[in-house]
Amino acid sequence: MESNKKTNITLINPFEVPEGKIEESIVYWEACRDFLKKEPGYISTKLHKSIKEGSKFELINVAVWESPKAFTEASQKMAKELGVLPPEGLKANPSLYSVISE
Amino acid sequence: MESNKKTNITLINPFEVPEGKIEESIVYWEACRDFLKKEPGYISTKLHKSIKEGSKFELINVAVWESPKAFTEASQKMAKELGVLPPEGLKANPSLYSVISE
Numbered sequence: 001m002e003s004n005k006k007t008n009i010t011l012i013n014p015f016e017v018p019e020g021k022i023e024e025s026i027v028y029w030e031a032c033r034d035f036l037k038k039e040p041g042y043i044s045t046k047l048h049k050s051i052k053e054g055s056k057f058e059l060i061n062v063a064v065w066e067s068p069k070a071f072t073e074a075s076q077k078m079a080k081e082l083g084v085l086p087p088e089g090l091k092a093n094p095s096l097y098s099v100i101s102e
Numbered sequence: 103m104e105s106n107k108k109t110n111i112t113l114i115n116p117f118e119v120p121e122g123k124i125e126e127s128i129v130y131w132e133a134c135r136d137f138l139k140k141e142p143g144y145i146s147t148k149l150h151k152s153i154k155e156g157s158k159f160e161l162i163n164v165a166v167w168e169s170p171k172a173f174t175e176a177s178q179k180m181a182k183e184l185g186v187l188p189p190e191g192l193k194a195n196p197s198l199y200s201v202i203s204e
Contacts, residue, residue, distance in 0.1 A: 009153065010150055012114075012116075012150060012159075012162050012164075014114075014116055014159070014195075026202070026203065029203070030203060033203070044204070045204060046201045046203075046204050047201065047202055047203040047204070048112055048114060048199035048200065048201055048202070049199060049200060049202045050197045050198070050199055051111065051170065051197075051198050051199060051200055052197065052198065055197040056195055056197070057114075057116070057195070057197065060114050060199060062114075062164060068153065093116075093158055093159070095152045095153075095154065095157040095158070095159065096152070096153050096154065097150035097151060097152055097153060097162060098150065098151060098153055099148045099149065099150055100128070100149055100150070100151045101128065101131070101132060101135070101148075101149040102146070102147060102148050102149070
């Protein structure tokens with residue numbers, strides 16, 4: 001039986017958070033997480049907060065999905081259905097990655 | 103007995119990689135990893151490569167350390183002792199993070 005060896009994919013999304021909007025940004029991120037974690041291909045996610053104030057990327061999300069296709073379809077569905085807007089000025093820099101060295 | 107509950111810390115370092123220097127940057131990163139993984143407090147590291155060429159951050163390192171102090175001391179020691187220079191133009195954006203939501 002051909003193993004359906006899925007090469008997992010990692011979404012890393014460094015957020016540039018406008019001053020005073022950290023709490024609002026976390027609430028928005030959690031709404032997105034609650035939507036996405038029900039979608040096929042979702043594996044895990046971790047939201048990281050910088051331990052130093054004023055870092056370039058105060059929040060960084062690192063999520064693992066079964067495939068680029070699973071992630072893309074889930075985020076397109078979220079864009080249509082979530083109905084929650086991100087805080088003004090919150091800038092995301094998402095890309096998909098594979099692990100190449102440990 | 104007071105448990106020495108260590109709150110691990112996560113270093114996330116998005117790299118801006120100059121065109122044509124991806125291989126050189128990976129070799130440089132692996133020299134740093136080989137140095138750092140012998141230092142006290144090192145737990146794990148994963149180098150992520152963007153699956154799409156031309157991403158803002160073509161490489162992102164995500165490493166876990168026992169404490170900010172362990173990481174800071176190890177990287178200061180590396181700066182003095184490694185003796186390998188980063189490829190010209192390679193721009194690092196390192197910060198220390200804690201996981202706040204999963």
